[in-house]
Amino acid sequence: GAVVSQHPSRVICKSGTSVKIECRSLDFQATTMFWYRQFPKKSLMLMATSNEGSKATYEQGVEKDKFLINHASLTLSTLTVTSAHPEDSSFYICSASRGTSYNEQFFGPGTRLTVL
Amino acid sequence: DQQVKQNSPSLSVQEGRISILNCDYTNSMFDYFLWYKKYPAEGPTFLISISSIKDKNEDGRFTVFLNKSAKHLSLHIVPSQPGDSAVYFCAAQNMEYGNKLVFGAGTILRVKS
Numbered sequence: 001g002a003v004v005s006q007h008p009s010r011v012i013c014k015s016g017t018s019v020k021i022e023c024r025s026l027d028f029q030a031t032t033m034f035w036y037r038q039f040p041k042k043s044l045m046l047m048a049t050s051n052e053g054s055k056a057t058y059e060q061g062v063e064k065d066k067f068l069i070n071h072a073s074l075t076l077s078t079l080t081v082t083s084a085h086p087e088d089s090s091f092y093i094c095s096a097s098r099g100t101s102y103n104e105q106f107f108g109p110g111t112r113l114t115v116l
Numbered sequence: 117d118q119q120v121k122q123n124s125p126s127l128s129v130q131e132g133r134i135s136i137l138n139c140d141y142t143n144s145m146f147d148y149f150l151w152y153k154k155y156p157a158e159g160p161t162f163l164i165s166i167s168s169i170k171d172k173n174e175d176g177r178f179t180v181f182l183n184k185s186a187k188h189l190s191l192h193i194v195p196s197q198p199g200d201s202a203v204y205f206c207a208a209q210n211m212e213y214g215n216k217l218v219f220g221a222g223t224i225l226r227v228k229s
Contacts, residue, residue, distance in 0.1 A: 004159070034216075041125070043221040044160070044205065093159050105217060107159030
């Protein structure tokens, strides 16, 4: 149980286009979902926290208009990278929490975004 | 300001020997610590955790030690196996901040057979 999927696993796009990444909890309802970004040889950096039906809470330094997060249901959250630029190229990982334990997060497999 | 630090970017260990991965933190408000294992192009998977009220937690080949006074924790893997080769992330939480995880930069473990 507690499986989280992400789609797509890999995406290459042109500079200036927008890219949507989906995160789904397959066998549980996720009260909270998190979006992380990982740079090469760096830690996972939390970008934002989203609760179903409410606006996402962004970490300091993360542009809200650049990284749009929607958490429309208890099993789906989306991250849209708007007007992508090469510096947005990264590995984006989501995680989901059932809320039964505050320290329980289940991670998706990640999405590799390359902006040309 | 990096609140969770893993100062060793990589570690190489012979199969069957002990692997010791270290992690230091600066925020004394952290009350829960976790270790995650990550393979390339995959998301992290939970390995083992420890509450700040304990100083040791053991699960099979994996043991986590916590030294609160030194703000230091370590993950021991014994015996190490080639399948343990991965990136290991240390993470910390504070209940005040909900489920937010603060990650270290990770340590690449290579277990040689």
